[in-house]
Amino acid sequence: MKQPIILIGGGGHCKACIDVIEQEGKYEIAGIVDQKEKVGQKILGYTIIGCDDDLPELFNTYKQAIITVGQIRSAKVRILLFEKLKTIGFQLPVIISPLAYVSSSAHIEEGSIVMHHALVNTEAHVGQNNIINSKALIEHESTIGKHNHISTACQLNGQVKVADECFIGSGSTIANNVSIVSNVIVPAGTNVYKNINKAGIYIRR
Numbered sequence: 001m002k003q004p005i006i007l008i009g010g011g012g013h014c015k016a017c018i019d020v021i022e023q024e025g026k027y028e029i030a031g032i033v034d035q036k037e038k039v040g041q042k043i044l045g046y047t048i049i050g051c052d053d054d055l056p057e058l059f060n061t062y063k064q065a066i067i068t069v070g071q072i073r074s075a076k077v078r079i080l081l082f083e084k085l086k087t088i089g090f091q092l093p094v095i096i097s098p099l100a101y102v103s104s105s106a107h108i109e110e111g112s113i114v115m116h117h118a119l120v121n122t123e124a125h126v127g128q129n130n131i132i133n134s135k136a137l138i139e140h141e142s143t144i145g146k147h148n149h150i151s152t153a154c155q156l157n158g159q160v161k162v163a164d165e166c167f168i169g170s171g172s173t174i175a176n177n178v179s180i181v182s183n184v185i186v187p188a189g190t191n192v193y194k195n196i197n198k199a200g201i202y203i204r205r
Helices: 012-024 052-058 074-088
Strands: 005-007 027-033 046-050 064-067 184-186
Touching: 005 012, 005 052, 012 027, 012 046, 046 052, 052 074, 064 074
Parallel strands: 005 027, 005 064, 027 046
Antiparallel strands: none
16 A cells, blocks of 8 residues: 655646656645645645644655755755654655666665666765756765755766765766865756865866
8 A cells, every 4th residue: 555645845846746646656645835825726636735833734644755956056944944843743655766776785765765867876875855967876875964055967977976965967977985164056068077175166177
């Protein structure tokens, strides 16, 4: 029997998450939490059943939740939601598309989602509340911290280290053994060959 789960955030990323959750087949989407004025509206057939203020009451019925707010420049909203959900007591499962590949020796922590055709290879570690987006590659022994968005078609090669609250833009390539500190934005299509030691938008020099 599928466990009910509620989705937190009703934008474009939510729609992509819905497709992954439906394909995985482990959870039954019970509804979506979004802005108060949107309650009663539907997204891909699923009803917006409440806003953030309703989460303590919703917890009386639903114990599983996943954050479906996207992340581009800042992880702040996803972090606040993660902390609120944990404080209330929600369980935040790992969601993995059946079209993705995750090595048996890889480890993925709570609240993270691995989307269609992503690949998480041998002994990679993905921390809490990450988005590993469609066709992203996390190679062997790479480490991804908390609250990151590894965007579509990124390539993180072997033993890469990404700290917390980073955005790695679509189509970027991070070379082997490169380390990236927290709060870095790597623009789409960027090749990174050296460590990034300073927060902010990465500009290759």
